[in-house]
Amino acid sequence: MSRKKTETGTRSRLTPLLLAVFALLSPLGVFIPVALGDETSLFSGRLEAGNVIGEIRVQPGDTAAVDFCYMDPSDSIQGFTLTVCVSDELLGVPGSWDISGTYLEVVGAEYIQQQVDNDMTDGDGKEMIVGILLDALPPFEGQSMPPTQQPLSLGSCQFQIPPTVPCFSCFEVAFCDDIDATGSVLLSNRVVIGFRSVAPGEMLSSSICVPLQSLFVRGDVNNDAIVDVADVIYLLQYLFNNGQSIPCPDAADPDDDGLINISDALYIALYTLAGGMAPLSPFPDCGLEGIPDPDDLECTVEAGACSTCP
The missing domain is CATH 2.60.40.680 (Immunoglobulin-like)
Structure with missing residues (x-):
């Protein structure tokens, strides 16, 4: 938007003629x-x-x-x-x-x-x-x-x-x-x-x-469009080693309990390495948890596996 008149977020210039x-x-x-x-x-x-x-x-x-x-x-x-x-x-x-x-x-x-x-x-x-x-x-x-x-x-x-x-x-x-x-x-x-x-x-x-909520795949913690052991490592680094922030917090909650903790890393590790339970929906396809989101975890960035807007 081209706007020569906009003065956003700045302190206005106060003129003597208008101010007492x-x-x-x-x-x-x-x-x-x-x-x-x-x-x-x-x-x-x-x-x-x-x-x-x-x-x-x-x-x-x-x-x-x-x-x-x-x-x-x-x-x-x-x-x-x-x-x-x-x-x-x-x-x-x-x-x-x-x-x-x-x-x-x-x-x-x-x-x-x-x-x-x-x-x-x-x-x-x-x-x-x-x-x-x-x-x-x-x-x-x-x-x-x-x-x-x-x-x-x-x-x-x-x-x-x-x-x-x-x-x-x-x-x-x-x-x-x-x-x-x-x-x-x-x-x-x-x-x-x-x-x-x-x-x-x-x-x-x-x-x-x-969007208010974007599409995501549960378990894709690092947002690279693949759910694998790299997501386990990414989540453990975030939890215990001041690692990078999680792009889509909902994706890091594979058991959909509304929390991100060590149990989520274990859940993904068991799925990828030992044939454990798959992450809950949305998985393996893109989807939404709900609008409004039922928990405090939100996803507002573009997911690697989901390029469209919901």
């Missing part, structure tokens, strides 16, 4: 200039247990929900303009902005508007703009989003991933400035603090990646 600089008195009695918005961070990704995970994994053909969040330990925020550039492969779903379960729903945000531009022929790629005002209508009671030291959700948006996207790829949902989406006015990422529109100090973007 004020002084905070430190315990030492020294005045330290602090720019409005400098402590504000915007995030996109998946909000999970108070953290924003920047990589969202789905299967080709699925729809992904991307959470948009903010963090500011000092300021109450009265409004947001979120401007986002979207990879060409993704389709933003118009009208899918959802504030269910967020603080915006609790306080009753009075204006939320989403624009989704999926037009690839207008010369500026795919874009999305979301405008949020907490107190837009009389009697103007002063609603705002509170200061917070951990990310709080502003809502989520749905993005469709076509079934034909290249497998083992990631596609950006990136904060960017100076875009117009379906309108005609260029807008940028801004927050409203003290009735002033200012740039956030930090913007951390996300990617939607495929």
Whole structure:
């Protein structure tokens, strides 16, 4: 995706015309200039247990929900303009902005508007703009989003991933400035603090990646498309000698007990050298353990024996 306007994961340049600089008195009695918005961070990704995970994994053909969040330990925020550039492969779903379960729903945000531009022929790629005002209508009671030291959700948006996207790829949902989406006015990422529109100090973007789970052959620990004694050696090196990481953890669990330990190395050794039980499914052909995966072992890389996307 060629995008001259994208500013992803970097600290924004704060202009004097847009920022009110004020002084905070430190315990030492020294005045330290602090720019409005400098402590504000915007995030996109998946909000999970108070953290924003920047990589969202789905299967080709699925729809992904991307959470948009903010963090500011000092300021109450009265409004947001979120401007986002979207990879060409993704389709933003118009009208899918959802504030269910967020603080915006609790306080009753009075204006939320989403624009989704999926037009690839207008010369500026795919874009999305979301405008949020907490107190837009009389009697103007002063609603705002509170200061917070951990990310709080502003809502989520749905993005469709076509079934034909290249497998083992990631596609950006990136904060960017100076875009117009379906309108005609260029807008940028801004927050409203003290009735002033200012740039956030930090913007951390996300990617939607495929697949959620990839095809694999159980027992092929070293991912060379063959189950043999080399897989036993590879697994023993990993377990006891700080060996290389396992490309597909599910493949290293031949007995499918959800654990990787010495019993797995013994299992493969008995199968390859003494005619023992074969690894459990998927074996000997490529397959999936399940979606969602029933254990904590995942496989998201291309297997040597399985070149296609599930």
